[in-house]
Amino acid sequence: MKQKTIMYSLVTIAVLFIIYQINVSLALGxxxxxxxxxxxxxLPSEFAAYKxxxxxxxxxxxxxxxFQKGAEYCYTFQILEIANDKIMVKVIxxxxxxxxxxxxxxxxYSNTLFKMDSFGKVLDTIxxxxxxxxxxxxxxxxxxxxxxxxxxxxxxxxxxxNGNKTKKAFIPVNKDLSWSAEKLSKYYYDTIxxxxxxxxxxxxxxxxxxxYKKRESIIYYxxxxxxxxxxxxxxxxxxxxxxxxxxxxxxxxENVFHTIPNDKIKVRYYQKLEYISNMAGQTQSNSPYTYxxxxxxxxxxxxxxxxxxxxxxxxxxxxxxSNKEKSIYSTTKDNWTEMENAVNKKYSYYSNPNLKFTLIxxxxxxxxxxxxxxx
Numbered sequence: 001m002k003q004k005t006i007m008y009s010l011v012t013i014a015v016l017f018i019i020y021q022i023n024v025s026l027a028l029g030x031x032x033x034x035x036x037x038x039x040x041x042x043l044p045s046e047f048a049a050y051k052x053x054x055x056x057x058x059x060x061x062x063x064x065x066x067f068q069k070g071a072e073y074c075y076t077f078q079i080l081e082i083a084n085d086k087i088m089v090k091v092i093x094x095x096x097x098x099x100x101x102x103x104x105x106x107x108x109y110s111n112t113l114f115k116m117d118s119f120g121k122v123l124d125t126i127x128x129x130x131x132x133x134x135x136x137x138x139x140x141x142x143x144x145x146x147x148x149x150x151x152x153x154x155x156x157x158x159x160x161x162n163g164n165k166t167k168k169a170f171i172p173v174n175k176d177l178s179w180s181a182e183k184l185s186k187y188y189y190d191t192i193x194x195x196x197x198x199x200x201x202x203x204x205x206x207x208x209x210x211x212y213k214k215r216e217s218i219i220y221y222x223x224x225x226x227x228x229x230x231x232x233x234x235x236x237x238x239x240x241x242x243x244x245x246x247x248x249x250x251x252x253x254e255n256v257f258h259t260i261p262n263d264k265i266k267v268r269y270y271q272k273l274e275y276i277s278n279m280a281g282q283t284q285s286n287s288p289y290t291y292x293x294x295x296x297x298x299x300x301x302x303x304x305x306x307x308x309x310x311x312x313x314x315x316x317x318x319x320x321x322s323n324k325e326k327s328i329y330s331t332t333k334d335n336w337t338e339m340e341n342a343v344n345k346k347y348s349y350y351s352n353p354n355l356k357f358t359l360i361x362x363x364x365x366x367x368x369x370x371x372x373x374x375x
Contacts, residue, residue: 032292035275047269047299050312053362053369060307061375067359070366071095077348077361077368079257082146082160084354085118090143091368098131106132111141113148115160120357120370126159144198144254149226151200151219151251156226170219173229177214181233188218188229188236196220199249201241204230219251257359260302260349267340269299270318292320298343304358304371313343315364 056064068077068091078090094110108131115124128148129138139152146161154170174184192199198221204210210230216237217230232240244250272294298316302309319335351358358371 032275032277040272043271044269047271047312050299050310052314053311053360054365054367056309056311059309060304061373062304062307062309063372063374064309064369065372066367067370068093068368070362070368077257077359078143078253078255079350079359080143080146080160080254081256081352082115086123087116087350087352087355088143088160089114089116089359089368098133104133108132108136108138113143113160118355118357120355120372124159124163126157126165142251142253144251145221149251151202152206154219154226154228168226170226170228173227174231177210177231179231184229184231184233185236188232188240192218192220192222192229193243195222196249197222198251199240199244199247200251201232201237201244202228204228221251257348257350257361259344260347260360262340262344264302264349265340265344265347266301267298267336267343268301270294270316270336270339271297271299272318273297275320294318294320298339300343302360309371313346316343 053064054066058064067089071092076092080088080090082088090111090113092109093112096108096110097105098108099105108129111128111130113126113128114122117123126148128141130136130141131138134140134152139150141148141150143149143160146158148157148159150156150167155167156170157165157167159165173187179187200219202217202219204215204217207215214231216232216234217228218232218236218240219226219228220240221227274295275292276295277290277292295315295317298313300311300313316339318339346363348361348363349358350360356373359368360371361368
């Protein structure tokens with residue numbers, strides 16, 4: 001009797017397991033379920049030594065070290081060239097949430113700028129705060145033209161170029177609002193438009209001395225100085241806004257930290273781990289359809305002169321579907337290129353022939369690494 005009970009229990013477990021697997025296969029797609037039952041191709045031995053980027057410490061005549069540990073709030077890095085043999089790197093070192101009530105919530109950030117020489121040595125630093133709110137007491141700081149510019153609080157610092165940390169005020173023009181419309185228009189079109197390097201419309205809401213209806217203003221940079229022109233007419237205000245975009249004169253952050261050039265990063269091998277299907281929702285122009293892709297590991301090479309940085313990147317997707325080829329079992333060159341581009345976008349990179357180091361960051365960990373030549 002006891003033996004029959006055990007046998008009955010085993011059969012019940014087996015049946016339940018089969019039912020469970022059928023449900024899983026129906027949920028995931030029978031085709032993907034079957035494909036995932038088959039063993040994967042063995043990883044070629046030449047890629048067995050590849051590590052995650054965070055684990056690579058040395059390759060050839062290059063050392064790899066962590067320059068800035070990533071964090072959830074450190075979503076981006078910024079690099080500016082300030083001389084042939086010097087750069088400036090901005091990192092967010094701390095984040096503090098704020099809640100002013102009424103749904104007015106966000107984060108304030110502590111920023112550090114590092115000035116570095118051609119060997120990657122930090123020469124000097126400067127700190128400032130920013131916020132996710134465009135109405136915070138910290139204003140709005142942008143880094144451009146080898147300067148730190150607060151275009152909301154109307155000051156700038158030339159520290160990146162000459163080490164001077166003094167906050168210099170924008171030069172005010174027509175602060176007493178005494179200019180006639182004709183004089184202001186002539187100044188704008190004859191002096192500002194032909195000579196300005198940067199230009200933006202500006203609303204002076206922080207200055208209580210400016211009447212509410214006279215706060216439309218403009219800010220611009222020319223002749224090595226920053227200016228704020230008060231009391232702009234609606235036409236001038238709108239023209240400055242449009243012109244700054246059309247002529248690429250907006251006061252925005254500069255950044256030479258970009259994705260790795262396609263000729264500098266190569267996926268040498270893709271290890272398929274799991275076959276996945278997803279249902280795309282119906283839209284007005286398309287019916288629902290199922291698309292298929294692989295989740296796997298990309299094995300990546302980046303050349304550094306005579307050396308090669310080798311590492312692996314997990315959670316990389318390779319599409320197994322295209323409009324040209326409907327078969328779920330086919331892969332195309334276009335799909336491979338798309339996968340390589342996806343790998344490329346997960347890293348940012350800066351290299352300069354005048355420097356003895358390279359900077360590279362990874363989007364998932366948000367770590368910033370410095371790669372130095374040892375010889």
